[in-house]
Amino acid sequence: MQDFKQIVTEFEQRLQAIGLFPQAPGNLYEPCRYLLALGAKRVRPALCIMGNEVFGAVQEDAWHTAMAIELFHNFTLIHDDIMDKAPLRRGNPTIHAKYGLTAGILSGDVMCIQAYVQLAKVKNHLPELLQLFNTTAIEVCEGQQLDMDFEQRDDVSIDEYIHMIALKTSVLLACSLKMGAIIGGASEANANKLYEFGKNVGIAFQLQDDYLDAFGDTAKLGKQNGGDIRANKKTFLLLKAKELAGDNNQLDELMVAEEETKVQGVLSLYKDTGADELCRAAVEVYSDKAFKNLEEIDVPAERKEPLRKLASYLLQRDK
Amino acid sequence: MQDFKQIVTEFEQRLQAIGLFPQAPGNLYEPCRYLLALGAKRVRPALCIMGNEVFGAVQEDAWHTAMAIELFHNFTLIHDDIMDKAPLRRGNPTIHAKYGLTAGILSGDVMCIQAYVQLAKVKNHLPELLQLFNTTAIEVCEGQQLDMDFEQRDDVSIDEYIHMIALKTSVLLACSLKMGAIIGGASEANANKLYEFGKNVGIAFQLQDDYLDAFGDTAKLGKQNGGDIRANKKTFLLLKAKELAGDNNQLDELMVAEEETKVQGVLSLYKDTGADELCRAAVEVYSDKAFKNLEEIDVPAERKEPLRKLASYLLQRDK
Numbered sequence: 176m177q178d179f180k181q182i183v184t185e186f187e188q189r190l191q192a193i194g195l196f197p198q199a200p201g202n203l204y205e206p207c208r209y210l211l212a213l214g215a216k217r218v219r220p221a222l223c224i225m226g227n228e229v230f231g232a233v234q235e236d237a238w239h240t241a242m243a244i245e246l247f248h249n250f251t252l253i254h255d256d257i258m259d260k261a262p263l264r265r266g267n268p269t270i271h272a273k274y275g276l277t278a279g280i281l282s283g284d285v286m287c288i289q290a291y292v293q294l295a296k297v298k299n300h301l302p303e304l305l306q307l308f309n310t311t312a313i314e315v316c317e318g319q320q321l322d323m324d325f326e327q328r329d330d331v332s333i334d335e336y337i338h339m340i341a342l343k344t345s346v347l348l349a350c351s352l353k354m355g356a357i358i359g360g361a362s363e364a365n366a367n368k369l370y371e372f373g374k375n376v377g378i379a380f381q382l383q384d385d386y387l388d389a390f391g392d393t394a395k396l397g398k399q400n401g402g403d404i405r406a407n408k409k410t411f412l413l414l415k416a417k418e419l420a421g422d423n424n425q426l427d428e429l430m431v432a433e434e435e436t437k438v439q440g441v442l443s444l445y446k447d448t449g450a451d452e453l454c455r456a457a458v459e460v461y462s463d464k465a466f467k468n469l470e471e472i473d474v475p476a477e478r479k480e481p482l483r484k485l486a487s488y489l490l491q492r493d494k
Numbered sequence: 495m496q497d498f499k500q501i502v503t504e505f506e507q508r509l510q511a512i513g514l515f516p517q518a519p520g521n522l523y524e525p526c527r528y529l530l531a532l533g534a535k536r537v538r539p540a541l542c543i544m545g546n547e548v549f550g551a552v553q554e555d556a557w558h559t560a561m562a563i564e565l566f567h568n569f570t571l572i573h574d575d576i577m578d579k580a581p582l583r584r585g586n587p588t589i590h591a592k593y594g595l596t597a598g599i600l601s602g603d604v605m606c607i608q609a610y611v612q613l614a615k616v617k618n619h620l621p622e623l624l625q626l627f628n629t630t631a632i633e634v635c636e637g638q639q640l641d642m643d644f645e646q647r648d649d650v651s652i653d654e655y656i657h658m659i660a661l662k663t664s665v666l667l668a669c670s671l672k673m674g675a676i677i678g679g680a681s682e683a684n685a686n687k688l689y690e691f692g693k694n695v696g697i698a699f700q701l702q703d704d705y706l707d708a709f710g711d712t713a714k715l716g717k718q719n720g721g722d723i724r725a726n727k728k729t730f731l732l733l734k735a736k737e738l739a740g741d742n743n744q745l746d747e748l749m750v751a752e753e754e755t756k757v758q759g760v761l762s763l764y765k766d767t768g769a770d771e772l773c774r775a776a777v778e779v780y781s782d783k784a785f786k787n788l789e790e791i792d793v794p795a796e797r798k799e800p801l802r803k804l805a806s807y808l809l810q811r812d813k
């Protein structure tokens with residue numbers, strides 16, 4: 176069985192080889208090529224291949240599916256960056272910042288359709304794979320909408336927040352794994368367990384990300400702590416601290432304070448309220464669920480080992 | 495066999511019945527419901543059903559496909575309206591004008607994916623239908639890109655213009671017919687003839703539209719002549735007049751004149767250069783091609799009669 180790095184290397188070679196985007200019209204395809212060349216972790220396509228390999232030899236269909244998923248993911252990044260008015264992606268100008276709004280919209284559209292072009296190449300299980308892909312794609316859009324809705328709301332609950340991050344990020348990870356599992360010939364029960372594993376890993380990873388943004392090792396992060404606080408992002412920590420603070424309006428006062436006062440004050444409040452520990456605990460809850468899902472998949476343990484290792488690495492359980 | 499109106503009535507009933515868009519998240523789906531309720535001619539879904547009926551009884555698959563095509567078309571309208579900065583669509587505010595840019599982008603995205611959800615419901619010929627749909631969708635994006643590129647260019651040829659309108663509008667009409675034909679069990683040769691028929695009808699219709707905008711009966715049009723001239727749109731007439739005028743720079747001078755002078759002057763120039771008659775002639779060329787394509791389809795003439803009538807109506811040959 177291949178490890179993550181081997182898979183990503185092969186994926187990059189295939190991405191180069193298939194010539195996804197023709198030269199003309201250049202204004203349409205140049206932004207697509209630009210984004211795909213910026214480099215990325217390729218977690219989703221790797222999960223698809225690994226999901227296949229849990230159940231059998233890697234099929235050509237899995238590579239087509241992996242390509243479809245990565246293209247879909249990049250499509251969402253292009254459009255999300257417009258909606259979020261983000262200037263940078265992977266350390267480089269976003270497509271709309273570099274090429275303009277129109278290029279952002281239309282290059283995103285063509286990348287989404289190109290995802291379906293790749294998916295249409297699969298030889299087996301096409302109806303099932305297409306339905307799962309569609310359902311997931313709709314959920315990702317709904318997640319993005321909820322994320323934007325939440326920016327305007329002051330009464331977002333923790334449950335709503337977790338529902339949102341599940342839709343916006345976790346279901347595509349889960350879908351990647353399950354599509355791979357279907358291609359690999361998994362039983363429905365096993366494929367569904369792998370889906371749940373992916374979904375729970377995704378939620379745990381996002382909650383950990385919230386925690387690390389506030390309290391992570393700044394040297395490792397390569398950035399200051401508190402980026403989410405500076406950006407007024409509604410994270411698990413903020414929502415939980417607000418819930419725990421109750422009628423105490425210290426948080427509201429801090430949010431309008433001068434930036435460094437705000438960051439340091441909010442970080443202290445996360446500790447004082449115990450929101451920090453509750454966030455770590457939530458990471459553990461979803462991580463535990465994920466590893467339990469993986470255990471319950473009815474194949475020899477060694478077949479699941481690459482996924483167990485990857486999840487341990489992502490969820491920092493390998494230390 | 496059903497006529498156009500019967501098909502559209504049934505299509506509207508099915509559109510209501512399937513409940514395409516759930517209530518929540520409202521900010522995502524309300525714009526989708528708004529646009530679909532504005533009323534439209536539903537030419538593309540009708541073509542799909544009629545394409546099926548040329549070759550056999552209408553299949554449930556054709557209705558799913560018709561729905562997919564109409565949703566895809568509406569998705570392109572939403573995003574094109576953003577790119578074109580259009581305030582109105584079907585006499586009502588466009589989605590981005592009414593709900594904002596973010597709603598325009600994301601509602602368009604979810605409508606595109608919903609098109610694939612409907613398409614995924616087909617029971618037979620899924621791989622073939624999906625591939626044709628994807629190829630066409632890519633072409634439509636390329637057509638939109640060329641249209642925008644042409645706005646910035648002063649050297650667009652007539653051939654380039656016809657290629658652009660074919661991609662931007664005709665291929666989806668052709669695809670609608672051919673998908674219907676495939677579902678109806680057409681031979682490959684017949685399905686391809688029907689595709690060419692649709693493509694040529696589409697080109698003829700667009701060229702006729704260019705002509706009518708300049709010289710049509712204003713009472714019938716419900717608007718003043720010369721809308722394209724006012725909007726500086728590069729149409730067949732403008733490109734042809736420019737080509738015929740050669741070194742004479744009268745056209746360039748008119749384009750920067752006061753609006754009424756410009757409109758009346760350019761209209762006169764279309765007549766003086768003979769661009770008007772050449773436009774009518776081009777409509778005839780593509781219409782003739784279309785009717786010849788239809789004739790060559792190897793089924794009894796009465797099966798083709800509804801399409802012949804519809805094309806005659808659209809191309810004003812019924813008088």
